[in-house]
Amino acid sequence: MKLSAPLALLFLLCADGSGSAVSHPKPPCRYPPSQWCRSLEIAIECKVQKQCMEVNATRPNQAVPPVSVTLYYESLCPACRVFITQQLFPTWTMLQDIMAVTLVPYGNAKELPSPNSPFTCQHGEPECRGNLIEACIIHLTRHSSLQIIYCMESAADVLNAAKPEYSEENEDKAMSSLFNLVCQLYKVRTCLC
Incomplete structure (x- = not known):
């Protein structure tokens, strides 16, 4: 089952005391955000299954004809x-x-x-x-x-x-x-x- 969602991910850059930018660590997920809701396994690995279920609950499955x-x-x-x-x-x-x-x-x-x-x-x-x-x-x-x-x-x-x-x-x-x-x-x- 193909699940996709237009999830947006915001990366914040924080300034340390010296004024240089340091990025936050990446989430423990090997998939880009555009694929996080592609399957249940990916959503679980990326720890976004709740968000994916909420997004997909409001949208019909496009692969199934009306x-x-x-x-x-x-x-x-x-x-x-x-x-x-x-x-x-x-x-x-x-x-x-x-x-x-x-x-x-x-x-x-x-x-x-x-x-x-x-x-x-x-x-x-x-x-x-x-x-x-x-x-x-x-x-x-x-x-x-x-x-x-x-x-x-x-x-x-x-x-x-x-x-x-x-x-x-x-x-x-x-x-x-x-x-x-x-x-x-x-x-x-x-x-x-």
Whole structure:
């Protein structure tokens, strides 16, 4: 198992009475600091096993790929909403360093043309609209899409929770005072989520 850590070592030079510099003795370790956490044996020999364990406990093992979770769902499906808000998002919040999430709206949609859409959704046209909004969010925001979709799915009204995402009015406000707009939208979202 390869363990590495960006440990910094500070060498102090002390002045003796004559003004010349004398270095402190080196630690009883034959490895450079960059390799101290490379293995447990090296960490023990260099007497830094506690520090190496602390550093490595906060970082995932890069040699192990993250767990992939793909969710096919519908935006207005009650069971999907419960799963996203009570299982998926809380788990991802705690384990996002070792978890890769892919969201696929339209999980139960059918390609049956209707008057307003090329899709027919299990919970009707509003769900197709919600699925379309969430698909656009996923496409445009990538890494932050799960937070936005969680906000929507945990709201009492999924479609209305999506409305503050974009408007020409917000674009104008952003151009004149982005700081004020961000604060205003933050207050709105804390009420919706």
